[in-house]
Amino acid sequence: MPPNSCILCSSTAIQLFYSDLSEHYASDYYQCQRCRLIFAPPRDRPAQEEEKARYDTHENDPEDEGYRTFLSQLFNPLNDLLEPASKGLDFGSGPGPTLHLMFEEAGHRMRIYDSFYEDDPSVFGERYDFITATEVVEHLFHPRREFDRLWKCLRPGGHLGIMTKIARDDTGHFANWHYRLDITHVTFYTKNTFRWMADHWKASVRFPDDRIIIFQKPE
Numbered sequence: 001m002p003p004n005s006c007i008l009c010s011s012t013a014i015q016l017f018y019s020d021l022s023e024h025y026a027s028d029y030y031q032c033q034r035c036r037l038i039f040a041p042p043r044d045r046p047a048q049e050e051e052k053a054r055y056d057t058h059e060n061d062p063e064d065e066g067y068r069t070f071l072s073q074l075f076n077p078l079n080d081l082l083e084p085a086s087k088g089l090d091f092g093s094g095p096g097p098t099l100h101l102m103f104e105e106a107g108h109r110m111r112i113y114d115s116f117y118e119d120d121p122s123v124f125g126e127r128y129d130f131i132t133a134t135e136v137v138e139h140l141f142h143p144r145r146e147f148d149r150l151w152k153c154l155r156p157g158g159h160l161g162i163m164t165k166i167a168r169d170d171t172g173h174f175a176n177w178h179y180r181l182d183i184t185h186v187t188f189y190t191k192n193t194f195r196w197m198a199d200h201w202k203a204s205v206r207f208p209d210d211r212i213i214i215f216q217k218p219e
Contacts, residue, residue, distance in 0.1 A: 001041075001043075002014065002016065002028075002030060002041065003030055003039075003041045003042075006032035006034065006035060006037055006039075007037070007039055007141075007142060007143055007144060007187070008032065008035050008037045008039075008143050008144050008147075008187075008193070008196075008197075009032060009034050009035040009037070009144070009196060009200070010144070011032050011033065011034035011035065013032065013033035013034055014030050014031070014032055014033070015030065015031055015033060016028060016029075016030055017029045017030055017031035017038050017171060017174070018038075018171045018174050018175060020175070027040050027044040028040070028041060028044060029174070029180075029188075031169075034196070035192070035193050035196035035197075036169065036190040036192040036193050036196070037143075037187065037188070037189060037190070037193045038167050038174070038187075038188040038189075038190070039186060039187045039188065040186040040187075042141070044186070045141060045186050046183050046184055046186075050183070051116075051139075051184050052116055054182075054183065054184050055094065055095060055116060055117075055184070056095065058094060058095055058096070059096070060094050060095055060096030060097075060098060061096050061098075062096060062097070062098040062101055064098075067096075067098060068098065068102065071098060071099050071102060071134060071163075072102075073163060073209055073211065073212055074099070074132060074134055074161050074162075074163045074212055075099065075102050075103070077161075077208035077209070077212060077214060078130060078132065078159060078161040078214060079103070079106055081130075081159055081214070081216075082108065082129065082130060082159070083129070084107055085107055085108060085109065086108045086109070086129035086130055087108070087109045087110075087126075087127075087128050087129050087130075088100070088103055088108055088109070088110050088111075088128055088129060088130045088131065088132065089110070089111050089112070089113060089123055089126075089128045089130075089131045089132070089150075089153065090103075090110060090111070090112045090113070090131075090132045090134075091113050091114075091131055091132065091133045091136060091150060092113070092114055092115075092133055092134070092135075092136030092139070093112040093113065093114045093117070093118055094114060094117065094135075095116075095117050097112050097114075097117075097118070099132055099134055100112050103132075111123050111126070111128075123153075124149055124152075124153055126153065127153060127154070127155050128153055128154055128155065128158060129155055129157075129158050129159070130154075130158055130159040130160070130161065131150050131153065131154055131158070131159075131160050131161070132160075132161045132162075132163075133150070133160070133161070133162050133163070134162075134163040135163055135164065136162075136164075137162055137164050137187065137189065138164050138165070138179070138185045138186070138187055138188060138189075139184050139185065139186065139187070140186075140187050141186065141187075143187055147197070151201060151217070154217050155217070156217055156218065156219045157216065157217060157218075157219045158216070158217050159214055159215065159216050159217075160214070160215040160217070161212070161213070161214045161215075162194075162212070162213040162214070162215075163211055163212055163213075164189060164211060164213070165179045165211050166189060166190060166191055166194075166210065166211060166213075167179075167188035167189060167190050168190065169190055169192075174188075191207065194207075194213050194215075197215070198215060201215065201217065201218075202218055203215045203216055203217055203218060204216045204218075
């Protein structure tokens with residue numbers, strides 16, 4: 001059964017975007033005609049055990065300069081926007097939390113959250129000057145719920161920084177896109193998706209790089 005509505009904006013204007021029926025990978029992807037989100041339906045998502053096993057293979061080491069350079073794609077433009085000693089949350093910090101250390105080294109105060117590795121829901125009872133989500137949002141089964149929760153934790157004037165590869169409205173590109181072939185990647189955002197989110201939140205949005213998105217909450 002196709003989904004009844006968009007998992008981000010709840011529109012019922014859903015169309016089949018792409019079907020992959022190859023021998024080793026079978027999934028349908030739908031696109032919302034309002035917010036332009038592309039997503040796999042629940043039946044094509046990995047089981048929690050399969051998802052966790054995939055994350056356990058990630059070699060994220062805080063001492064790895066290459067990994068720090070990768071995270072700097074978000075760290076640098078976001079840090080430039082922050083006041084000294086800002087308070088931040090790294091959402092989806094993963095098996096080798098590192099980004100929060102980079103912000104702490106820059107003088108900020110940090111908390112981390114990860115549903116598999118640091119599942120402490122008390123973080124959502126606090127308010128933050130900035131929130132980061134690096135290589136996280138493409139894994140979300142329920143993006144509207146998670147984004148709403150993060151947005152409520154963000155202080156007026158605060159920033160939400162996201163790192164993810166931005167999808168194209170192009171089935172030919174999507175078919176061969178390596179980002180899609182990770183079984184834990186089930187939700188894909190076009191630039192128009194992020195613009196819809198900004199309009200929904202009455203927020204500003206900027207794209208400092210081709211995989212970096214920074215929202216600012218209105219004062």
